[in-house]
Amino acid sequence: MNDLLRGINLYLIGMMGAGKTTVGKLLAQQLGYGFVDTDEVITQVAGQSINEIFAEQGEEAFRTLESQVLSQLCAYQRLVVATGGGIILQRANWSYLRHGLIVWLDVSPEDLYHRLKGDTSRPLLQHDNPLGRLQEIVTQRQPLYAQADVKLRVTVNDTPEQVMNGILERIPTVIKTESPQPPESDFEAVEDEQN
Numbered sequence: 001m002n003d004l005l006r007g008i009n010l011y012l013i014g015m016m017g018a019g020k021t022t023v024g025k026l027l028a029q030q031l032g033y034g035f036v037d038t039d040e041v042i043t044q045v046a047g048q049s050i051n052e053i054f055a056e057q058g059e060e061a062f063r064t065l066e067s068q069v070l071s072q073l074c075a076y077q078r079l080v081v082a083t084g085g086g087i088i089l090q091r092a093n094w095s096y097l098r099h100g101l102i103v104w105l106d107v108s109p110e111d112l113y114h115r116l117k118g119d120t121s122r123p124l125l126q127h128d129n130p131l132g133r134l135q136e137i138v139t140q141r142q143p144l145y146a147q148a149d150v151k152l153r154v155t156v157n158d159t160p161e162q163v164m165n166g167i168l169e170r171i172p173t174v175i176k177t178e179s180p181q182p183p184e185s186d187f188e189a190v191e192d193e194q195n
């Protein structure tokens with residue numbers, strides 16, 4: 001698999017709660033890659049939680065930080081990057097994501113709700129109807145997530161290990177391999193014609 005990937009980064013995209021952080025860590029371990037979580041880097045750089053950044057600086061400031069962090073990752077190879085759920089919203093981010101292979105973990109709003117109910121760390125879900133909010137956000141973002149190179153539908157029955165294996169199985173089908181060298185005999189035939 002590492003020969004096929006030739007060090008390119010893997011970017012996991014998808015809704016909050018899709019499993020990008022959970023599966024990303026496993027995938028990095030399996031590939032011997034480094035692991036970076038953009039949400040984690042942002043909270044370290046800002047010295048604030050995501051809730052605090054949204055409340056004190058606003059979502060736009062968060063999106064600016066997110067874009068800066070993502071752009072800097074292009075300088076590195078052999079990374080699995082768990083992105084924030086909204087990373088796909090800014091057009092400029094797509095050129096950074098396209099630096100590597102983009103993998104979408106596609107989870108239904110109902111399954112996301114099941115995973116995240118009671119969670120207070122995602123500011124966009126601090127809502128009186130979190131399931132309705134998830135349904136709205138999924139509907140808005142679906143066409144953007146669908147631009148990924150690898151699209152993996154994940155259901156409640158899929159363990160993080162199964163999701164990781166699903167990603168690894170699909171990579172060979174989407175990697176653009178270098179065109180193979182012609183066999184030795186073809187070179188000889190060309191040389192023969194020239195002589």
Ligand SMILES: Nc1ncnc2c1ncn2[C@@H]1O[C@H](COP(=O)(O)OP(=O)(O)OP(=O)(O)O)[C@@H](O)[C@H]1O
Pocket residue numbers: 014015016017018019020021022023039082083084085115116122156158159160163
């Ligand atoms: N395949 C899975 N099966 C069961 N639970 C899972 C699976 N993937 C993730 N979870 C659980 O769902 C929750 C959210 O997962 P995680 O934090 O990895 O999502 P995320 O995509 O990184 O979300 P965010 O965009 O908010 O960072 C966690 O409690 C995690 O343990």
Ligand SMILES: O=C(O)C1=C[C@@H](O)[C@@H](O)[C@H](O)C1
Pocket residue numbers: 015016039050083084085086087121122123124
């Ligand atoms: O889907 C989103 O917009 C977000 C997802 C999380 O990963 C965080 O980046 C933040 O809570 C916003």
Ligand SMILES: [Mg+2]
Pocket residue numbers: 020021022037039082083084
């Ligand atoms: Mg995450």
